[in-house]
Amino acid sequence: MTTQDELRPTLTTESGAPVADNQNTETAGVGGPALIQDQLLFEKLAHFNRERIPERVVHARGAGAYGTFTVTADVTAYTRAKFLSEVGKQTETFLRFSTVAGNLGAADAVRDPRGWALKFYTEEGNYDLVGNNTPVFFIKDAIKFPDFIHTQKRDPYTGSQEADNVWDFWSLSPESTHQVTWLFGDRGIPASYRHMDGFGSHTFQWENEAGEYFWVKYHFKTDQGIRNLTQDEANRLAGEDPDSHQRDLRESIERGDFPTWTVQVQIMPAADAATYRFNPFDLTKVWPHADYPPIEIGKLELNRNPDNVFAEVEQSIFSPGHFVPGIGPSPDKMLQGRLFAYPDAHRYRVGINADHLPVNRPHATEARTNGRDGHLYDGRHGRRKNYEPNSFGGPVQTGRPLWAAVPVNGLTGNHVAPVHAEDDDFVQAGNLYRLMGEDEKQRLVANLGGFIAKVSADRDDIVERAIENFRRADADYGRRLEETVRELRKQK
Structure with missing residues (x-):
């Protein structure tokens, strides 16, 4: 009669040898010291010590x-990429x-930009679009x-994130004013990954068959709605369920509620770039939709969870330099x-x-290179x-570049980035603020003021620089920010 255990596969070592005892270390007699010849023990401990790659x-x-x-x-009038x-x-x-x-190990529900690596x-070949x-x-x-x-x-000394460092840098880098306004506004803490938009953020090149x-x-x-x-909701959720966003995404897909996004592009003729009112390759600027209306090109649906988070999420790699024919970089x-930094990392x-x-x-294809050997090479x-x-x-x-050549001179x-007609570090941040309703403005100022007020009491210069940018x-x-920070710092 066959027992249940006889139907199960045999546990083996990494070399495939059957394991006789996975419960007890081999020792020199009962209660004696462990023996170095217990290779299963050392194999398991050594592997365990190396289960984490650098984050x-x-x-x-x-x-x-x-x-x-x-x-x-x-979109074939604009790009020759086959997947489009x-x-x-x-x-x-x-x-x-x-x-x-x-x-x-950090919590999901925090005020921070969200990476969007697709x-x-x-x-x-693989095309990676890496944005936020x-x-x-x-x-x-x-x-x-x-x-x-x-x-x-x-901080190298305190071991904590320091408001002094954050606001010292931001106040001395006024180009950050636009993004900081985004971050401390209502969209600074998404309720889930499903309920936020994604952006390529950078400007990219599309090339058609005609060159x-x-x-x-x-x-x-997001088709789920924003x-x-x-801040109070996030503080509570981060403490109660640090894995909130990861759990929400996984469980949504498990129950068949597949999240979707409508994919749009803004398209600028190459000839417009030189005279456009904003530098089109400046990552701190947007192209107003009135200038270049977004055009729908596709739908993105997420419908399958990874089987192993480490193997598929933590070891996944993305590079903005992974282009395909018909898509390429810009002078951003x-x-x-990032074309260098990401693959190097x-x-x-x-x-x-x-x-x-x-x-x-x-x-959907095969990689054919002359690269050989190195760590984990599989002899393929x-x-x-x-x-x-x-x-x-x-x-x-092939003899055909993936993207079109662009003229350069000088x-x-x-060099400092070229300045276009309406380029400065503040105009788009101000436009974003003025688009907000009164309730949104109050929350934005409260969020910003609460963080600026944490700057050390003897560094009013940092506070003043930061407020001046806004x-x-x-x-x-x-004005509102100055009043809020003044009151909060009085209470410290």
Whole structure:
């Protein structure tokens, strides 16, 4: 008679040998010291010690899901990307949401931008679109990114995030005023990942079959509706359920309530860029919809949860440099820096062969490279030659660039970004403030004032600089903020 245990598979070591006893360490006699010959013990402990790879420096706390992108409009006049080539065409995707500043164990319900990293598994290779849930960012040049993030992370001396550091940097970087207004407004703490919009944020290039190119911005508008948390609601939720957003996304998909987004693009003819009233490649600016109305191009649906969070969410890698034919970069200086920084971070964090992992490798085509060896190399290339050109039938180049060449001129140097007719660091922040209703303005000022008031009592200079930036965006904005901060600092 067959027992239940006889029907179960045998537990093995990592080399496949059957395990005789997984309950007791081998010792020198009963109660004696452990023996080094107990290789199962050392195998398990050594693996356990290495189960965590370095967490992301930013965007460490995240959740993800697989889904489908479906084309709903003909955009072949603007791009030759095959996954956008016909209405109704579907492409598998993987989307990772994240907070920015918190570590891997941080709570979800915090005031922080949300990362929006979307991988399209296209037949021409993977296309990664890596943005945020805001259309703008705090800085416009990647050379300042490490400085900015250092102000958001723990202070080298106190080990805590310090209001002094945050507001010292923001007050000395007035270009951040627009994004800070977004962050401390009603949309600063989404109620869930399903109830927020996503943006490519940067400007990208689309090129059509004729070689004409256009500048584009991506928008993902939630079909669930925008829902946000107040600061008090977020404080309570973060303490009661730190995994709130991750849990909400997973459970929504489990019950078949698949979240969707309407995908839109703004399209700017290449010739417009030089004379547009705002620098179109400045990440701290938006293109007003009245200038370039968003056009619907597709639907994004998330419909499958990862089976293993570590393997598929934590080891997923995204690079803004993963383009496909017909899509490319722009001169956006933040984007240009990210083209290097993201893949470099993944090579360090996950390993040189991170793109071999199932979540990262192409799903609709095959990667054919001459890269070999390194950590976790799986020998997939077999006996094939690892150089090009070769006369053994190896892969060859196409001779056609993925995107269109753009004209450049002038001398090399550390140049300030070009200033366009209406470029300054405050106009769009002021426009955003004036779009808000009275209740929204009150909440914005309360949120900002509460944080600015935390600056050290002997650093009024930081407070004054910070408030002045908002005053330059809008006089009423600055006046209200000044009054709020003054009252709060009296109470300290």
